[in-house]
Amino acid sequence: xxxxxxxxxxxxxxxxxxxxxxxxxxxxxxxxxxxxxxxxxxxxxxxxxxxxxxxxxxxxxxxxxxxxxxxxxxxxxxxxxxxxxxxxxxxxxxxxxxxxxxxxxxxxxxxxxxxxxxxxxxxx
Ligand SMILES: [Zn+2]
Numbered sequence: 001x002x003x004x005x006x007x008x009x010x011x012x013x014x015x016x017x018x019x020x021x022x023x024x025x026x027x028x029x030x031x032x033x034x035x036x037x038x039x040x041x042x043x044x045x046x047x048x049x050x051x052x053x054x055x056x057x058x059x060x061x062x063x064x065x066x067x068x069x070x071x072x073x074x075x076x077x078x079x080x081x082x083x084x085x086x087x088x089x090x091x092x093x094x095x096x097x098x099x100x101x102x103x104x105x106x107x108x109x110x111x112x113x114x115x116x117x118x119x120x121x122x123x124x
Contacts (some may be wrong), residue, residue: 014123019103019110024048025123037105039113048122055112060105067104071097 017023022032029045039050075093078084084092117123 015107015111015114018114019106025114025117032110033106036102037109039109048117050113053113053116053120053122055109055116060108063104063108064101067101071100 014025017028018025018032022030024031024043024045026048027043027046029043031040031043031045032050034040039054041051042049075089078092079089114123
């Protein structure tokens with residue numbers, strides 16, 4: 001059980017490192033992200049083809065749509081509870097909404113990429 005737990009911890013570390021720091025799962029070079037939430041086509045260091053394993057399609061909407069509703073609801077509740085000035089509320093929305101969406105997308109896409117790379121036997 002100890003080795004299983006350490007492997008699980010290692011996997012979560014790989015996910016965080018890939019999502020937050022953009023480290024390639026195979027060579028640890030900082031080459032994963034080309035845009036805030038889009039993979040580079042290939043790793044510039046070890047030439048691992050990220051694009052071949054990139055999650056595409058409508059599957060991500062099942063996470064982004066509920067998240068959008070939560071963010072809208074949170075904004076309305078914040079406005080109702082604190083009645084902040086409009087400029088402050090708009091400023092918060094402009095910063096928090098894209099940050100939350102991009103952060104969630106990065107976590108989700110990195111998790112799917114790692115799962116697909118492991119299933120294909122590319123990384124351990
Ligand atoms: Zn690499």
